[in-house]
Amino acid sequence: MNDVHIRTAAADEAQTILAFWKEAAEGTSITDDVEGLTRLIERDPEALILAESDGALVGSVIAGYDGWRCSLYRLAVLPSRRRRGISTALLEAAEERFLAVGGRRGDAMVLEANERAQGAWAAAGYRREDHWRRWVKPFA
Secondary structure, three states, rough: OOOOEEEEEOOOHHHHHHHHHHHHHHOOOOOOOHHHHHHHHHOOOOOOEEEOOOEEEEEEEEEEEEEOEEEEEEEEEEEHHHHHHHHHHHHHHHHHHHHHHHOOOEEEEEEEEEOOHHHHHHHHHOOOOOOOOHHHHHHH
């Protein structure tokens, strides 16, 4: 883990991040495009946290804060680098960010079928709340 550096993303890295997610993340979103990712970074420059090693992207998490909720998305680690503490470091950085802005609780979006991700979130101290369901309406 000593060779991993945690930092925030820059807008000009959108293509690299999208390619990384295709390899390391499960599922897709309607916002998985350069425009959506660039808009996120420009609106909230500290939201997208990256882990890199020897100049290569090895992990990510989106730590979005809207003044009310602390939302976590896209926790992903390169398959060849999993189980080495990278997701722990990313979540620590996200939680530090949330605490600094007065956040009280982190909410993670986790795919129902992704059991490996569910185990990782549980190991990090997060728990599933079955009494909530996500409701969505695409605008386009």
